[in-house]
Amino acid sequence: MTMKKTYPLLAALALAAGSCSVPAGWSVDGAVDGAPQGTKIALEYFSNGRWMLVDSLALEADGSFGYVSPKPASYPEIMRLTIAGHGSVFFPVDSVDDITVNACYGNFGLACVAGTPAAEAFCRVDSMIAAGGDRMALQRSLVQTITADTTGIVAYYIVSKTVDGMPLFDSAESFGNRVYGAAAQVFAQYLPDDPRGAALRQAYFAGRRNQGDAAAADTVVEVPATGHINIVRYD
Numbered sequence: 001m002t003m004k005k006t007y008p009l010l011a012a013l014a015l016a017a018g019s020c021s022v023p024a025g026w027s028v029d030g031a032v033d034g035a036p037q038g039t040k041i042a043l044e045y046f047s048n049g050r051w052m053l054v055d056s057l058a059l060e061a062d063g064s065f066g067y068v069s070p071k072p073a074s075y076p077e078i079m080r081l082t083i084a085g086h087g088s089v090f091f092p093v094d095s096v097d098d099i100t101v102n103a104c105y106g107n108f109g110l111a112c113v114a115g116t117p118a119a120e121a122f123c124r125v126d127s128m129i130a131a132g133g134d135r136m137a138l139q140r141s142l143v144q145t146i147t148a149d150t151t152g153i154v155a156y157y158i159v160s161k162t163v164d165g166m167p168l169f170d171s172a173e174s175f176g177n178r179v180y181g182a183a184a185q186v187f188a189q190y191l192p193d194d195p196r197g198a199a200l201r202q203a204y205f206a207g208r209r210n211q212g213d214a215a216a217a218d219t220v221v222e223v224p225a226t227g228h229i230n231i232v233r234y235d
Helices: 002-019 103-112 118-130 135-148 153-159 174-190 195-210
Strands: 027-033 042-049 050-058 064-068 073-083 089-096 098-104 112-116
Touching: 002 135, 027 042, 027 073, 042 103, 050 064, 050 073, 050 103, 073 153, 089 098, 089 112, 089 118, 098 103, 103 112, 103 118, 112 118, 112 195, 118 135, 135 153, 153 174, 174 195
Parallel strands: 027 098
Antiparallel strands: 027 064, 042 050, 042 073, 073 089, 098 112
């Protein structure tokens, strides 16, 4: 009698555990209007200055696509989707973020990206760059975005950008070096253990030494304590 009563209980517990399953990791999905069925999209991630292939996605008949990572992102990561000859779409992922990309086949690189505040910030940055105009005015607008960033990943994305094959901000130049310093401070304040913060800091000090600052090697970037951070939960 005891064993017969235990079996239904175990089955109920197993069913309850299955119904509480958590998504494996972050995801990206969306649609590309006007694209032929089967069009391939390369999904890549940014690692130490290089783009590494994660997977190749094929568009469905209605232009839709989707990808789910097998595990959450441990650190905020920069990703991109690329259709050969039609441009790339850039977005960040963190933990179990769900990103949505809606684009047109003819100008895939100008897609609308949504899902998180950081993803929307990436979209605004790329729209500002695509609009062109005065380079100095663009740089100053992007500096405001860097100093307002509390994720680190947006600041890192901006200082990694190139325009017409040239770095948007050059750590070897006086103005660009200060921008690298500001981006390094964002990481020091909000993501002190992220290795990209250390990379930004190294580039900052190397730039200062190249400008003749002999004391740069012994200089420490001081960041004031902020206490608790007020976080707006978007979902």
